[in-house]
Amino acid sequence: MSKLCFVYSTMNSGKTLELIKTAHYYEERNKKVLIFTSEKDTRNGVIHRDNKIGKVVARIGYSRPAWLIERIDCYEMAKNEKPDCIFVDEVQFLTKDIILKIISIVDNLDIPVTCYGLKCDFQNNLFESSALLLSYSDVLKELEIDCWYCNKKALLNLRMNNNDPVFEGELLLVGGSESYKPVCRRCYNMLKSQKS
Numbered sequence: 001m002s003k004l005c006f007v008y009s010t011m012n013s014g015k016t017l018e019l020i021k022t023a024h025y026y027e028e029r030n031k032k033v034l035i036f037t038s039e040k041d042t043r044n045g046v047i048h049r050d051n052k053i054g055k056v057v058a059r060i061g062y063s064r065p066a067w068l069i070e071r072i073d074c075y076e077m078a079k080n081e082k083p084d085c086i087f088v089d090e091v092q093f094l095t096k097d098i099i100l101k102i103i104s105i106v107d108n109l110d111i112p113v114t115c116y117g118l119k120c121d122f123q124n125n126l127f128e129s130s131a132l133l134l135s136y137s138d139v140l141k142e143l144e145i146d147c148w149y150c151n152k153k154a155l156l157n158l159r160m161n162n163n164d165p166v167f168e169g170e171l172l173l174v175g176g177s178e179s180y181k182p183v184c185r186r187c188y189n190m191l192k193s194q195k196s
């Protein structure tokens, strides 16, 4: 039976690099992979093919084309292409319907899927899609990274605005390390209490 795997963490922990690395290992062994990402990650732009292909980009410089999962039918594509494994990046942006489709790819088509994404938003609430994946995945893997300010494990995503932490605002604000810092619970709460 194929497995559903969820690799989660805070911002800037190398999730996409892990995806690209794992996909590469599969291909080295002549296995076919399909890579999906969300159209909501607008950092990397859409590249071609009727605006259905974007990119997954690791911050240290590697990138790969990826189907924008909201613009195609991932179940039909998986059924037709019959890949050995599917990788999905930026799953925190996905709807419940798409997560259920991903689950049915694993259970009905018997194709393993590994999802990569954030667990919580900048106010420490679970993303709906991540909550579903935490409940339903066969394998959970946390990528650990140190807090930006101390050496404890980062658990939370601190939103920055011109180097100043912010604790309110729109839920979805796509950005990189200039907009978010991975922080531990203690530093997060300390910075928050200084604000109030």
Ligand SMILES: [Zn+2]
Pocket (backbone or CB within 6 Å): 147, 148, 149, 150, 151, 152, 183, 184, 185, 186, 187, 188
């Ligand atoms: Zn800290």
